[in-house]
Amino acid sequence: MGMFIYDTRLEIELDDRLLAHLQIVIVDKFRRNERFAMSLLHEGRAITLWMSPQSRVQFVYAGNRRPSINPAWLDALSEVAGMSGVLRTVQEPSSRHGST
Numbered sequence: 001m002g003m004f005i006y007d008t009r010l011e012i013e014l015d016d017r018l019l020a021h022l023q024i025v026i027v028d029k030f031r032r033n034e035r036f037a038m039s040l041l042h043e044g045r046a047i048t049l050w051m052s053p054q055s056r057v058q059f060v061y062a063g064n065r066r067p068s069i070n071p072a073w074l075d076a077l078s079e080v081a082g083m084s085g086v087l088r089t090v091q092e093p094s095s096r097h098g099s100t
Contacts, residue, residue: 004040005058006049012042017067018089023059024069025077025087026051038087048086 002019004012014022029036035052051057072093081087 002062003058003060005060007056008058010042010047010049012040012047014040016061016063017092019059019061020067020069021073021077021092022087022089024074025081026057028078029081029087030055036081036085036087040089051087 001013002016004014004019004022006012026038029051030053033053035050037048038051039046039048041047049055070092073090076090076093077087080090
């Protein structure tokens with residue numbers, strides 16, 4: 001299990017595979033100078049974080065190799081964030097294009 005660290009004060013444990021997909025979506029949004037909310041479960045509670053390119057975030061992986069990426073999952077995460085303005089975790093769909 002990896003860690004998503006927000007503002008050095010909040011550490012949220014996430015599966016490395018989910019963390020890798022969230023990292024790609026978040027970094028892509030930051031590159032486009034987008035601001036958005038992100039909702040995650042932390043210690044059994046739902047929390048919502050305000051994300052902006054100025055947010056101090058870290059992605060810390062437990063494993064020594066980066067997980068394979070499912071383009072269909074990236075699309076699903078990006079779509080839910082775009083439709084609602086809130087990035088939420090969604091279940092990983094079957095890969096339409098194969099993993100990389």
